Amino acid sequence: MAGNANTSRHEKAEAWEKVKGMPKAMMEKVMNICVMTKEIAQDDPRKVIHSLKVGLSISLVSLFYFYQPLYENFGLSAMWAVMTVVVVFEFTVGATLGKGLNRTLATLTAGALGVGAHYLASLAGETAEPILIGFFVFLQAAIVSFIRFFPKMKARYDYGLLIFILTFSLISVSGFRDDEVLEMAHKRLSTIVIGGTACVMISIFVCPVWAGEELHYSIALNLDNLAHSLQEFINKHLKASEEGDSNKDNKSFMEGYKSVLNSKSSEDSLANFARWEPGHGKFKFRHPWDQYLKIGALSRQCAYRIEALINGHLNSPHIQGSSEIVGTIEEACIEMSVESSKALKELGLSIKNMMRLPSSNNHISESKAASKRLKALLQSSLKEQDTDLLSLIPAGTAASLLIDIVDCIQEIADSVNNLAALADFEDGDKSPKPPSSQSQALHCECAEPVPKIDSIV
Amino acid sequence: MAGNANTSRHEKAEAWEKVKGMPKAMMEKVMNICVMTKEIAQDDPRKVIHSLKVGLSISLVSLFYFYQPLYENFGLSAMWAVMTVVVVFEFTVGATLGKGLNRTLATLTAGALGVGAHYLASLAGETAEPILIGFFVFLQAAIVSFIRFFPKMKARYDYGLLIFILTFSLISVSGFRDDEVLEMAHKRLSTIVIGGTACVMISIFVCPVWAGEELHYSIALNLDNLAHSLQEFINKHLKASEEGDSNKDNKSFMEGYKSVLNSKSSEDSLANFARWEPGHGKFKFRHPWDQYLKIGALSRQCAYRIEALINGHLNSPHIQGSSEIVGTIEEACIEMSVESSKALKELGLSIKNMMRLPSSNNHISESKAASKRLKALLQSSLKEQDTDLLSLIPAGTAASLLIDIVDCIQEIADSVNNLAALADFEDGDKSPKPPSSQSQALHCECAEPVPKIDSIV
Numbered sequence: 001m002a003g004n005a006n007t008s009r010h011e012k013a014e015a016w017e018k019v020k021g022m023p024k025a026m027m028e029k030v031m032n033i034c035v036m037t038k039e040i041a042q043d044d045p046r047k048v049i050h051s052l053k054v055g056l057s058i059s060l061v062s063l064f065y066f067y068q069p070l071y072e073n074f075g076l077s078a079m080w081a082v083m084t085v086v087v088v089f090e091f092t093v094g095a096t097l098g099k100g101l102n103r104t105l106a107t108l109t110a111g112a113l114g115v116g117a118h119y120l121a122s123l124a125g126e127t128a129e130p131i132l133i134g135f136f137v138f139l140q141a142a143i144v145s146f147i148r149f150f151p152k153m154k155a156r157y158d159y160g161l162l163i164f165i166l167t168f169s170l171i172s173v174s175g176f177r178d179d180e181v182l183e184m185a186h187k188r189l190s191t192i193v194i195g196g197t198a199c200v201m202i203s204i205f206v207c208p209v210w211a212g213e214e215l216h217y218s219i220a221l222n223l224d225n226l227a228h229s230l231q232e233f234i235n236k237h238l239k240a241s242e243e244g245d246s247n248k249d250n251k252s253f254m255e256g257y258k259s260v261l262n263s264k265s266s267e268d269s270l271a272n273f274a275r276w277e278p279g280h281g282k283f284k285f286r287h288p289w290d291q292y293l294k295i296g297a298l299s300r301q302c303a304y305r306i307e308a309l310i311n312g313h314l315n316s317p318h319i320q321g322s323s324e325i326v327g328t329i330e331e332a333c334i335e336m337s338v339e340s341s342k343a344l345k346e347l348g349l350s351i352k353n354m355m356r357l358p359s360s361n362n363h364i365s366e367s368k369a370a371s372k373r374l375k376a377l378l379q380s381s382l383k384e385q386d387t388d389l390l391s392l393i394p395a396g397t398a399a400s401l402l403i404d405i406v407d408c409i410q411e412i413a414d415s416v417n418n419l420a421a422l423a424d425f426e427d428g429d430k431s432p433k434p435p436s437s438q439s440q441a442l443h444c445e446c447a448e449p450v451p452k453i454d455s456i457v
Numbered sequence: 458m459a460g461n462a463n464t465s466r467h468e469k470a471e472a473w474e475k476v477k478g479m480p481k482a483m484m485e486k487v488m489n490i491c492v493m494t495k496e497i498a499q500d501d502p503r504k505v506i507h508s509l510k511v512g513l514s515i516s517l518v519s520l521f522y523f524y525q526p527l528y529e530n531f532g533l534s535a536m537w538a539v540m541t542v543v544v545v546f547e548f549t550v551g552a553t554l555g556k557g558l559n560r561t562l563a564t565l566t567a568g569a570l571g572v573g574a575h576y577l578a579s580l581a582g583e584t585a586e587p588i589l590i591g592f593f594v595f596l597q598a599a600i601v602s603f604i605r606f607f608p609k610m611k612a613r614y615d616y617g618l619l620i621f622i623l624t625f626s627l628i629s630v631s632g633f634r635d636d637e638v639l640e641m642a643h644k645r646l647s648t649i650v651i652g653g654t655a656c657v658m659i660s661i662f663v664c665p666v667w668a669g670e671e672l673h674y675s676i677a678l679n680l681d682n683l684a685h686s687l688q689e690f691i692n693k694h695l696k697a698s699e700e701g702d703s704n705k706d707n708k709s710f711m712e713g714y715k716s717v718l719n720s721k722s723s724e725d726s727l728a729n730f731a732r733w734e735p736g737h738g739k740f741k742f743r744h745p746w747d748q749y750l751k752i753g754a755l756s757r758q759c760a761y762r763i764e765a766l767i768n769g770h771l772n773s774p775h776i777q778g779s780s781e782i783v784g785t786i787e788e789a790c791i792e793m794s795v796e797s798s799k800a801l802k803e804l805g806l807s808i809k810n811m812m813r814l815p816s817s818n819n820h821i822s823e824s825k826a827a828s829k830r831l832k833a834l835l836q837s838s839l840k841e842q843d844t845d846l847l848s849l850i851p852a853g854t855a856a857s858l859l860i861d862i863v864d865c866i867q868e869i870a871d872s873v874n875n876l877a878a879l880a881d882f883e884d885g886d887k888s889p890k891p892p893s894s895q896s897q898a899l900h901c902e903c904a905e906p907v908p909k910i911d912s913i914v
Contacts, residue, residue, distance in 0.1 A: 040603075
């Protein structure tokens with residue numbers, strides 16, 4: 001009994017603790033939300049502006065209800081204008097325009113066909129009418145739903161096809177009860193046009209966010225991220241072997257290339273939105289957006305190799321290769337990655353500023369020269385050296401991955417040149433710097449004793 | 458003059474050719490569409506069934522209009538049921554359920570708040586009412602639009618938040634003109650519930666497509682694809698060196714691992730949908746879907762390395778390494794990849810059949826043993842060999858990438874074991890085969906003269 005009483009007292013005390021703790025837990029949650037809100041707002045203030053724009057345009061369209069003369073014209077159909085604004089307003093201009101146009105065109109064609117179906121069915125007599133309408137609705141819904149699976153249609157017209165099914169069904173079915181089907185279709189179309197126009201106007205003229213610009217800068221940023229990862233790889237790598245301590249904060253510099261690995265879907269959708277956008281700023285109407293996707297795909301190829309390079313070096317136990325030949329291979333590797341990283345940075349800058357920068361070619365040819373030297377070095381005989389193979393493999397692997405990366409960067413450079421030709425980049429007026437001055441400095445740093453490497457095997 | 462006449466005749470002839478060609482071009486386009494339709498339908502007949510299901514449920518909901526007693530209850534509000542079906546019906550049960558629940562709950566809460574806002578505003582007097590309503594609408598639209606940027610909310614509740622803005626705006630604004638705002642909210646809610654229920658029922662009971670099942674099989678398929686790529690890499694590789702002809706149809710076997718590279722976004726969305734689904738078949742309600750995402754991420758890691766392995770070997774000029782040591786390294790590589798490929802295949806099969814297969818562990822330990830042998834081999838001195846380093850690097854690179862791949866597969870196996878524990882996989886009753894019998898056969902095959910390798914450098 002005493003035990004029972006004890007446990008029940010204990011339970012009560014626990015429950016009381018929980019109740020006392022609840023406001024604290026709540027407060028913590030609220031604080032977390034506040035912190036997150038602040039972070040998102042600071043990270044990209046355009047998101048706050050977008051939210052205000054949405055509020056503004058819905059309030060604006062609500063005027064249809066509040067202002068008597070407007071209300072007399074449209075009546076309850078004004079609802080469609082509010083709905084259109086809520087559904088169509090997206091973060092970027094391209095997405096808003098695409099959805100608005102899809103919605104308007106789909107409503108137009110489906111409305112016309114719906115009215116047609118209604119008349120056709122009404123000719124068939126009272127009994128057959130609902131059956132015929134039901135059949136039409138079934139048929140179009142099934143066919144259009146299937147068309148939504150076509151990859152090309154899905155990418156650009158998915159929303160339009162959805163609205164097509166919606167409008168056709170609504171118009172032809174409501175027509176059965178409401179004989180003013182033509183007027184209904186007309187009202188639906190005009191309110192949708194008004195709502196869509198309001199969205200598009202506000203989205204274009206109040207602090208616009210262009211999908212094309214987003215794509216442009218994200219591709220440039222990706223190249224910069226890759227450059228940064230390569231640079232950091234070398235930095236940490238040298239530091240690690242100097243300080244004898246390697247695995248501590250190696251993880252932090254991975255983020256750069258990691259964001260590139262999974263960039264495909266967001267790039268694809270941005271390119272799709274960008275195609276709807278009119279010319280803006282430095283971008284013409286038919287800006288070569290496809291070329292950006294090609295550069296994006298090549299960047300991912302490069303990121304896969306950097307992944308193999310970095311993860312291979314970080315995840316494996318250490319075997320210090322310390323023979324002279326390993327040192328020499330590594331020296332060449334470091335030069336290759338420094339030059340590659342610079343080339344990537346320049347290519348990113350070239351896209352960002354829409355300017356041809358001949359210096360990137362210099363860096364690429366420097367890194368190619370380094371890779372040639374490396375090959376020559378490797379061809380020299382090994383016989384006179386006292387080398388065990390195991391210490392050689394990591395350096396060799398890094399070398400061949402870097403050679404792949406250099407090839408990849410050459411392809412990226414070709415694509416960027418293509419883009420420069422297609423989009424008329426300006427000529428960069430910077431005189432090309434003497435390419436090897438900086439790399440020379442780093443070169444000297446590394447030519448000292450022997451930079452040790454964390455090994456793969 | 459004669460020249461002019463000639464060119465104009467020529468132009469006419471060209472134009473005529475074009476006109477004559479038009480039906481042909483049209484026919485070709487139509488044929489293309491037919492072929493594509495057939496391909497999509499054959500590739501996944503569930504897509505055809507889905508289209509028919511959509512048609513069926515819209516026709517079913519249209520009965521509200523056609524059947525007098527039903528129409529008397531709801532009147533024109535029946536429109537919302539049709540709309541709900543069109544908008545909510547998705548390919549998988551999870552997506553349909555998620556959208557349906559989102560739409561219903563959002564309509565419920567936003568409807569209640571909208572009615573509240575309407576009454577609050579109507580208390581303020583006639584002049585202040587539209588201003589107050591406008592302010593409320595602006596405020597909620599801006600706040601909820603911002604909440605849509607929160608990553609977690611975006612992933613699961615994006616559609617609900619959109620419908621929240623929509624319903625709140627519609628109810629509170631229409632309330633200004635239509636005093637039966639409570640009835641309106643009630644009708645909207647009940648028609649949406651009816652439409653949503655119809656969708657969910659048809660989606661669950663007529664040939665259901667479960668997002669969870671899709672995720673389950675796609676993860677298993679990905680592992681199988683990786684296994685296939687590794688296997689093909691070895692096959693083509695040996696064949697190529699035997700037939701002396703390598704670059705011809707190397708591209709075909711790449712597709713396997715390539716589909717894994719960009720699988721993240723589809724896996725993420727499938728997992729999000731799967732969380733909405735009730736228990737079905739072998740999957741309980743709280744099946745550990747997150748664990749699948751972990752396995753998916755590790756598969757991509759593995760795919761990145763296979764990419765580096767395959768592309769490095771295919772894209773570079775040939776330097777045949779023909780010394781004995783290269784041959785021995787390659788032999789170990791081949792054994793490692795054969796065993797790795799088998800392990801991946803078994804892991805895929807284990808997930809597919811929800812069964813623990815101990816044989817995969819055998820294959821992993823075999824491949825680990827091979828990698829140990831390789832390391833020992835490499836540690837033996839090189840001095841007595843006549844090797845030039847350049848011919849050694851490609852084999853070495855492949856070796857170290859394969860060692861990485863083996864590590865990666867070990868991690869995948871751990872994750873699969875975790876999944877097996879969490880989801881109560883059955884014990885596979887197959888007695889584990891003697892693990893080295895098959896690999897021995899392949900072993901002997903390759904221990905012959907020297908399997909040559911297309912090199913990286």
